[in-house]
Amino acid sequence: GAVVSQHPSWVICKSGTSVKIECRSLDFQATTMFWYRQFPKQSLMLMATSNEGSKATYEQGVEKDKFLINHASLTLSTLTVTSAHPEDSSFYICSATNREWNEQFFGPGTRLTVL
Amino acid sequence: GNSVTQMEGPVTLSEEAFLTINCTYTATGYPSLFWYVQYPGEGLQLLLKATKADDKGSNKGFEATYRKETTSFHLEKGSVQVSDSAVYFCALRGSNTGKLIFGQGTTLQVKP
Numbered sequence: 001g002a003v004v005s006q007h008p009s010w011v012i013c014k015s016g017t018s019v020k021i022e023c024r025s026l027d028f029q030a031t032t033m034f035w036y037r038q039f040p041k042q043s044l045m046l047m048a049t050s051n052e053g054s055k056a057t058y059e060q061g062v063e064k065d066k067f068l069i070n071h072a073s074l075t076l077s078t079l080t081v082t083s084a085h086p087e088d089s090s091f092y093i094c095s096a097t098n099r100e101w102n103e104q105f106f107g108p109g110t111r112l113t114v115l
Numbered sequence: 116g117n118s119v120t121q122m123e124g125p126v127t128l129s130e131e132a133f134l135t136i137n138c139t140y141t142a143t144g145y146p147s148l149f150w151y152v153q154y155p156g157e158g159l160q161l162l163l164k165a166t167k168a169d170d171k172g173s174n175k176g177f178e179a180t181y182r183k184e185t186t187s188f189h190l191e192k193g194s195v196q197v198s199d200s201a202v203y204f205c206a207l208r209g210s211n212t213g214k215l216i217f218g219q220g221t222t223l224q225v226k227p
Contacts, residue, residue: 095215103161
């Protein structure tokens, strides 16, 4: 199957700082990438959908100005958590697909801890 | 709106026991249904899928049948192994959207 990587795998930051998480498709061109958030022992909640070259579409309740998503190329999308606070601590997961496939491929996730 | 409901875990079984994890869904139209598995410390992996009613998805000894009449997609395995210990997520994708809707996940622990 297709491979999706995330970097970093874990990050600890101070409250008020910004953190950038990268999602890369390693062996295919991803026309669409999805960002999810997963709380401990809970399901994945879709945050936003990003199509290459266009603005991300955010799910209801997700703050666009806080979670900045950029999908500037067919192999890279970034999620920036701006002015992070402890309540933003979570596991962030991306997935990627392209127009020809009927399946999303998931990255390994990034554990964010905000102190 | 679309939604997925899974049986609550954790599910604890002895090796070689029979496994069933229930999953029911609510959706308009004809969704595709999926089971994903998340091993400790890893990302989600697609386990199996079914795209239309009465389809049976299977992989690694796991099976699930798309039952439209009962809006269910229960996961089964005849003989579990310790290595099957993981979190299992049922998910659907609506017929008009590429978005995945996940259930809450069921933790399976298999003891030797």
